[in-house]
Each structure stands twice: as C-alpha cells, then as structure tokens.
Amino acid sequence: MDGSATPGLSFGEIAERYDRCRPGVPSAALDWLLPDGCETVIDLAAGTGALTRSLVDRVPQVVAVEPDPRMLDILARNCPQARALPGSAEQMPLPDRSSDALLTSMAWHWMDPRRALPEIARILRGGGTFGVIWNHRDVNVGWVAALDNFSRTLRARASGRDAADATSRRHVPDPAPGLLFGPMNEVRLSWTARLSAEELVGVLGTDSSAIALSAEARRLVDDGVTGYVRDVLGLSGDRTIELPMECRCLSMTRNPGAVP
Template sequence: MSVHHAAGLGYQRAAGAYERSRPSYPLAALADLADALPLQAGRTVVDLGAGTGKFTRLLALTGAEVLAVEPVTAMRERLAELLPQVAVSAGTAEDSGLPDRCADAVVAAQAWHWFDPDAALAEVERLLRPGGALVLVWNTYDTSVPWVRDYQDIYFRLAPRDLPSPPLPARPGGGSPADESHGPQGAADRWRKVFAGRPGWGAISERHWPNPHSTTVADVVERMMSSSHIAVLDPQAQARVRGEVAAVLGAHDATRGSGAIEMPYTTDVYWVRYGG
C-alpha cells in the first residue's frame, strides 16, 4: 500500500516541527488502557503509524514489548533516535511486515484516518492473537473555544478534498460536533462503519479525557505548519499561511502576544476486542 502524498512528503519535511509542537497524551488514558487490555511485561503491542513516537513512548512505560511501524523515513528516524529501546520498522498499516499473531494489542494514535480501513483492519486481524484488541487514539481540538474554532477553520479551508481528517465526535458538554461540514473526510465517526457486520469483533469501548496542552503562540503556529498538507506547500504559500494564522491568533485576547497559552485538546480513546 502507498502512503498518501500529503503524509509521505509533508511529514518527511515537517518531522521536527511535528515532534516539537504536538501534544502528548494523558497518563490517565494510558493507565486505563493498560488495565483494560491489559498491557504489561510479557505482552506485545504494535504501534501502527507511530510517527515520532508520541504515543509509543507511553506504551513503552507499561513494560510491554512495543513494535513500532512507521513508513515515513524522517518520522521513523526521529522515533529511533528518541526511543532506541523500541523496535521500529518501515511497514504500513496495510502491510506491516510483522509476523502473524504477534500482538496482544494493536494501537493507532493520531493515525487511523490515514489508512485504508478495510485493508488495515485485515492486517490488524492477521497480527492479533485471539482476544487481542485494536486501540484507536486521537487528540482533537476543543472547538467550543472561539480562537480554536477559527484556527481549525484555516486547516480545513486549505485541505485538499481527498485529505483524510481525524474524527470529530459529539461530546456531552461541548467539544467538536459530528458535523460533515468540519472536514473533507472523517469529520463524523466514519471509521466505526468498518466494524459493522465484520465477524470476530466485539463492541466498541470509548473514553474521553481533557488534555490541555501548555504551549506558546509560536508553537501553535508551528503546529499548523506541521500539518501534512501545509508542509507540502511552496515557501510563498507557507508564508501566507503563517500570516493568516498569526492574524487569527492576534484577533483573540487569549492568544494575543507571544507568551504562554493553553491549547485545549480532548484525547479520544476507543478499543475493540477481536475474537479471531
């Protein structure tokens, strides 16, 4: 399987900015997963689309053996540099290159929307031991905050129509609505449909955690510039995007200036068991 052009080239160019500007995930989410699956010494977890290892490094804390899979060279090299104890290979979610029945759990953090869902799920079924689980994780923006909504609008307005997007599920008490208008693809929970009627899979479990990210205005700009479809633009177009993001941030009291700010994320975690 090939990698989407925006991901293959954009993340190759922006691996450093990706690592610097993007948030980690709540330790509470990791602890709940470790208990539920479980993840511990003697178990093996495959991390598909591992990127620079934002979630990989948390998985390693559980004591489980972690096998990271990342097709983009610059991201994979950054992961290997940061996590020398983790085995990392150059496969894809659809063709990982790992042996059959090698995993007690398969994780995709901030990545599943990039995959061909049917082919990736078939690969997960091949990798999982009976009773294992697939875990999907996303950090999503809290667009009930006005400046975050305006910021995200830039991302989606510039996105090509074929660009996959993370899900934006409805949440009690606010957050991103499941509204197709929010993105070219994946704004609603379309990823769920791949499980419908597919034998062997159980019910989807889910939990959501607030994940406020302490950052700076400069890093919020870099967060936008690390987006795959922005990173592939020519320098002049990137300069225009920087200017547009700076204008949005300068228009809101919470983000005006150059000091520390808080980027409000929610971490969405879903897991599904597979009977084999």
C-alpha cells in the same frame, strides 16, 4: 498506506516540525486502552513517536511501525527503547499473534480498512486490543474554533481553494468489528496542552492541509497565524496558553476463534 503516492506520507516533508510540535496523548487514554498485563504493544503509523514515547514507559516491549522513512528515522533516534520498523497497516513485518495490543493515533483515515483490519487481527493474540485514538483541538471552545477557522481559511486561500470550504472536515468511518473483533467501545476525554505562541503556531502547521502547501505558502500562513495569535490572543514571547483538547478513543477486542 503503501507507496510514495500515499497522502499520509506527505507528513515526512515536515518531520522535524511534526516531532517538535505535535501534542502527545493524555495518560488517561492509555489507562483505558492498554489491557491488563500488556507485554507487547504496536504503535501503528507511529510518525515521529509522540505516542511511542508514552508507551515505552508503560509496556516492556514496544514496536513502532511507520511507512515514511523520514519520520521513522527521527523516531528511532529519539526513542531508542522502541523497536522501529518500516511498514504499513496493510503489511506489517511482524509474525502472527505477536502482540497484546495495537494502537494507532491520528492515522486511521490514511488506512484501507478492507486490508488493514485482517492484518491487525493477524498480528494480535486472541483477546488482544485494537485501539484507535483521535486527539484534536477542542473546537467547541469559542477561541479555539475561531483560531481554527482563521488558519484553515488562510490555508485554503494559499492553496487556491474556496475559503468557504475551509472548515469542512471529511467524515472518517470508525473501524467495523465484523467477525474478527468484538463490539466497539468508546471513551471521550478532555485535557489541555500548555503551549507558547511558537508552539501553538507549530501545532496548527502540522495539519494535513498545511503540509499540502508549498514551503513558501506554509511560511506565509505561519506568519498570518503568528499575527493572529499575537494580536487576538495576546500571546507572544515566553507567555503560554492552555489549548483545550478532546481525545476520542475506540477499542475492540480480537475474537480468539476468528481467522483473518
């Protein structure tokens, strides 16, 4: 995640919206990921702090590392309990063996595994936990899949891409333990986020394919999704809906004797 040309840094273009609309992580995920007696945890690629805000209620020392200064400014302002630092998965401004756990939510796909895994191992104490969180809308639910397909198609048309490819998702390989980490463990959780129409449109507008659009194209897509939410889902004004979510958590333990 180094350099201004990194695609992940485009999220800073809508940092305020990202902070306002992105759903947090279910508490059960942190129950499973955080090791017993965790004193220090790093939130890597922390964005505007959706995960960070949950961690400060659980762990005495929380360090949020984020490469985009626009995102980091919002995080520092809204979550002063955490230590906010500029940095990336490939280069963190932290000493060796300084953390009991390192978590990253919805960001592993922006990282270079060949450089990130040794750096993560350097930061973790022996026996420390490396956790990856994927927190998506549950497209196994019919109305969620239909809404997802509709919004992706609008974005594809707005960007000039083939709408037939709008629903394709890039496969992201899981982290490979190698010699530095023990075997991968996994848990899948289902939960719901209660959202208004405005919040639901906002969540869809934080997808990476929406952020890649121009400001005018994003506005037009928002208008189209707003109409769909109103006319198809019957959602407007103060009415809310429970958005089904699925959270996939991966966890590996740092091998004490392995040298990065």
